[in-house]
Every structure is written in structure tokens, then in C-alpha cells.
Amino acid sequence: MAQSELMQIGEEMMAVCNACRYCEGFCAVWPAMEYRRKFPSGDLKYLANLCHNCSECYYACQYAPPHEWMVNPPQTFARIRASSYEEYAWPKGLASAFRANGLVAALVTALTLVAFMFGVTQTIGGRSLSTAVAGGNFYQIISHEALVVTFIIVGAFAAIALLTGLLRFWRDIGEQTSDLLNVPGLATAIKEVLQLKYLEGGGPGCAYPGEVSSQARRWFHHFTFYGFGLCFVATTLGAIYYYVFGWPGPYSYTSLPVVCGTLGGLGLIIGPVGMWALKSGRNREITDESQYGMDVAFILLLVLTSVSGLLLLVLRETANMGLLLVIHLALVMTLFLMLPYGKFVHGLYRCAALLKYALERMRKHALGV
Numbered sequence: 001m002a003q004s005e006l007m008q009i010g011e012e013m014m015a016v017c018n019a020c021r022y023c024e025g026f027c028a029v030w031p032a033m034e035y036r037r038k039f040p041s042g043d044l045k046y047l048a049n050l051c052h053n054c055s056e057c058y059y060a061c062q063y064a065p066p067h068e069w070m071v072n073p074p075q076t077f078a079r080i081r082a083s084s085y086e087e088y089a090w091p092k093g094l095a096s097a098f099r100a101n102g103l104v105a106a107l108v109t110a111l112t113l114v115a116f117m118f119g120v121t122q123t124i125g126g127r128s129l130s131t132a133v134a135g136g137n138f139y140q141i142i143s144h145e146a147l148v149v150t151f152i153i154v155g156a157f158a159a160i161a162l163l164t165g166l167l168r169f170w171r172d173i174g175e176q177t178s179d180l181l182n183v184p185g186l187a188t189a190i191k192e193v194l195q196l197k198y199l200e201g202g203g204p205g206c207a208y209p210g211e212v213s214s215q216a217r218r219w220f221h222h223f224t225f226y227g228f229g230l231c232f233v234a235t236t237l238g239a240i241y242y243y244v245f246g247w248p249g250p251y252s253y254t255s256l257p258v259v260c261g262t263l264g265g266l267g268l269i270i271g272p273v274g275m276w277a278l279k280s281g282r283n284r285e286i287t288d289e290s291q292y293g294m295d296v297a298f299i300l301l302l303v304l305t306s307v308s309g310l311l312l313l314v315l316r317e318t319a320n321m322g323l324l325l326v327i328h329l330a331l332v333m334t335l336f337l338m339l340p341y342g343k344f345v346h347g348l349y350r351c352a353a354l355l356k357y358a359l360e361r362m363r364k365h366a367l368g369v
Contacts, residue, residue, distance in 0.1 A: 048080035050353035054206035106297035113330035129322030136316030161340035188358035220274035227267020234261035298343035
């Protein structure tokens, strides 16, 4: 569907919703909608990314299909979100590849990086991949310096791509770059992000995967979000141990980096698997099927990265450690490279949309509205 046609559908839908306003208690989209009389493309992209896809509005709507007006906010907003991911991505060619067939693109990238990491370990590594290493010290297979340089390059590329997309989105929805650092607005947005407030669906939870409301989706999002956060904390702690205290790895099973990494890995298995189970039973009338490959690719990468990491921890003193290390590092690199072009960006843009919503409420309050 052409973007102009998609925006026209969104504008017509919002005109109906703004006249009805029955759904204003479900999530942030509907109060934010009421601040507007017209809905240009920037506002539609903002509202689409503010939408948490809980689907309560669809089942409550008297104008939803089969009504002739065909009001379908979950599907329409999902399509606008996907369009915005591709529009703001940098470089755009990579976004198009993942959008066209996210699962194939992810698998090809992962296999390529497995081959690359195998070549790196064989060229500059110190041990054979089939030889057990005393103490499970994987730096004897690939040096610490090689790992740092490789992941700095990959991480910097992903960070630049994500920041570029975020700034493009932020400007397009009518905000100044300086507003990204508005402290009161950030405090409100961060609180709502950490609580996943708008996955409450107005109280009983999301109508997901079916019409019955439940908090299951919110809990699986929590497992995924905090699992990702704990893995980041584990990596940060490992760096502090190494560079600040001079404590090289591997670390004991009871050390903070290992405990945080283990809990994070478990969260990144439970959350994505649970989300996939819910997604597979969802009403197809309100989904954007074109995002299927991108969604599956992200879920699969999260699970495989976590499983390979946990196996690497458990089997680090066996002869299987070398091969597991190559596979795990390749999966982590693939995940990093996919972040700016896959499902991960929905979290980044949703956080930005929540910040804008907080700023709008502050401005209305300042005007006494």
C-alpha cells in the first residue's frame, strides 16, 4: 500500500475516532488524539508509535469491521509504524531488505557472521575450537582486544543508525532536538516505560491475542524488557571488573556479571517465547501480515542469543566451548546489526512518542487547559 493511501486511511479513521471518543480510557493515543483537529502525516506517525497495540479499542468500537467505515486502529497503526521504521532508517537499503524478508535476512546475516567469527578465531585466536580450555577462559580462543574492537565497530554502527532514525522521527513529529533532554518530560516518560503503563488496556489488560482482556502480554513484555536490561548491566559490570578493578574473566557463577547475565538470558527466553505464543493465536483481521518475518526474526534472534549464551556459560570448561563461543558471538553481532532495522526500533520510537505525550500534557497544563 502506498504511503499516501495509508495516511489517507489513517486520517479518515482519526476523524471518526475524534468525533466518537469512546476509547479515551484505554491508552495514551486517545487523549493525545483529542489535542488535535487535523491529522497530518507527522501526527499519524506519532499516534501510531504511541499505540501499544493492545487492541482494546478494536473490540470496543461500534464502527469496526464489518461496519462500512471499517475503523481498525490496531491494523492501521501497525502499518503506519512499519512504514515509519523504513522511512527513518539509515541506511535505507538495509531497512528495505529486513522489511521485505526479515527472517531470511537475519539468517543470512547470522550465517555470514558465524563464518566471519570462525575465520577470526582461527586466524588470531590462540586455541583450537575443539579443545577444552582450563577454567573456561574464552580469551584463549579469541583475544580480549579482538572482541573489543569488533564489537565497538558493530555497536557504533548500530548506535549511529538508531540515533539517526530517532532524530528523523522526532523532527517529523514536530519536536525540537533539545526537547529530547527535557528532564520533567523524560522523568514522566521513563516512569511510564518502566511500568509499561499503557499495556494495561485501561485496567484489565490487553485484548491479546483474542477478545478476552489479560495482563499476559504486559508480563511477557516485562520479561523481555528487563531481561535485555540485565544483559546490558552484566556486560557493563564485566567491563568495570576488567578495566577498573583489573579482574579478567571468566567470572564465577555467583559473581554479579554472571548472575545478571543468567537472569537476563532467562528473561529473554521467557518473554519472547511467551510473546510468540500470544502472537500466533492473534486475530488476523487486526494484524499487519507484512511484518511477520521481521517479528519472527527478532524473537528468534533473542531466544537463540540467550540460549547460546546460557549454554556457553554451562559448558565453558568443555570441548564444546569454542564452537559455542563462535555461534554466540555471531548471534550477538547479528542482533546488534538488526536493531536499527527490525522490531527493536518500535521500543525506541514508542519511548520517544511517550516523551512527546508527556511534553504535550505539560504544555497543556501550563496553558491551564
